[in-house]
Amino acid sequence: MAPETQAAPVLPVGVVGMIDLGRLIRELERLEAKLSSDKIRTGSYVQLPKLSALMDQLAETNKLDLRDAHARTSLLAFLKLLRKEAPRVHMSFSADPTPDFLMKLTTWLRTQVHPHVLVAIGLQPGIGAGCVLRTTNHYFDMSLRKTFTEKREILMKRLRESNTQPTAETQAQTVEAPA
Amino acid sequence: MFLQQDLRLTTSQLNEYMKEEITRNLKEEFAKYEQSINDAKQLAIDSIQKTNTAIEEQRAQLGQQVQQQIVAEKQQLVERFEQNMTDIINHYVLAAIGDQIDLNDQLEYILADLEANREAIIQDINHGA
Missing domain, CATH: 1.20.5 (Single alpha-helices involved in coiled-coils or other helix-helix interfaces)
Structure with missing residues (x-):
């Protein structure tokens, strides 16, 4: 069952796929362990260590104070639930996408498809332009090759037309040749 | 004689x-x-x-x-x-301008394709979930 979307924390676009999610979970667990142990040792408020940019982004987007143990626990539970239940898609491109590209793509997917969708990125140089998207049960070929296949009849028609009707250029060349 | x-x-x-x-x-x-x-x-x-x-x-x-x-x-x-026309042309286009096609330039085309298939993607994700 997918996580409840209405009251659920927001996943920032910096968190693209499972790798980012796993990184956040490990960081949060380390943070929890460190803060708990420091609190036990000192018995008083302990300053938050330096967090990764992604963690900062996650906390800021959801307006969470990670000094609060309850916030950390809820966030960790949410991230683990996402790791288990969030919808996943696999997208392949002809080249490595830039972070900017990924951000725009993830933004579109989270706003149009599902707010917690996770994206796995693959490489398929053979597709040329476009991409290939794989979901649980479906394979969407949105590559240039597929477009060419769909437009094949147009190409064949144009080829046949060009074969039967010589172009003005070739006719001019034929006229000039005897001289 | x-x-x-x-x-x-x-x-x-x-x-x-x-x-x-x-x-x-x-x-x-x-x-x-x-x-x-x-x-x-x-x-x-x-x-x-x-x-x-x-x-x-x-x-x-x-x-x-x-x-x-x-x-x-x-x-x-x-x-x-x-x-094999499509494969031939695909190969030709890749060989001719493959290095020059930046992924960022393709973003609009990719998003347009995603939009065209949006309903199917959502349906599959919801059914898969």
Whole structure:
């Protein structure tokens, strides 16, 4: 069952796929362990260590104070639930996408498809332009090759037309040749 | 004396007769020989002509077969080209400008395609979940 979307924390676009999610979970667990142990040792408020940019982004987007143990626990539970239940898609491109590209793509997917969708990125140089998207049960070929296949009849028609009707250029060349 | 004359006459007549007979026989034999040579020559000519005709027919047949094979092979090549047209063009485009197509330039095209397939993607994700 997918996580409840209405009251659920927001996943920032910096968190693209499972790798980012796993990184956040490990960081949060380390943070929890460190803060708990420091609190036990000192018995008083302990300053938050330096967090990764992604963690900062996650906390800021959801307006969470990670000094609060309850916030950390809820966030960790949410991230683990996402790791288990969030919808996943696999997208392949002809080249490595830039972070900017990924951000725009993830933004579109989270706003149009599902707010917690996770994206796995693959490489398929053979597709040329476009991409290939794989979901649980479906394979969407949105590559240039597929477009060419769909437009094949147009190409064949144009080829046949060009074969039967010589172009003005070739006719001019034929006229000039005897001289 | 008469007997000698008679004998000489007879001998002469006999010689004449033999000469005529031999000549006649030789002529007949030579005529037959000439005829048999002509017959053999005609047979040889006929045989050579038949062989030539057969060779010509076979040559024409072979030429036709080769022509048909060439046409069939050409047709096969054209069909194979047409069937693999998209792969050929895809390969050509990639080879020609593959290095110059930046992924960022494709974003609009990719998002347009995603939009076109949005409902199907959402449906599959919801059913999969």
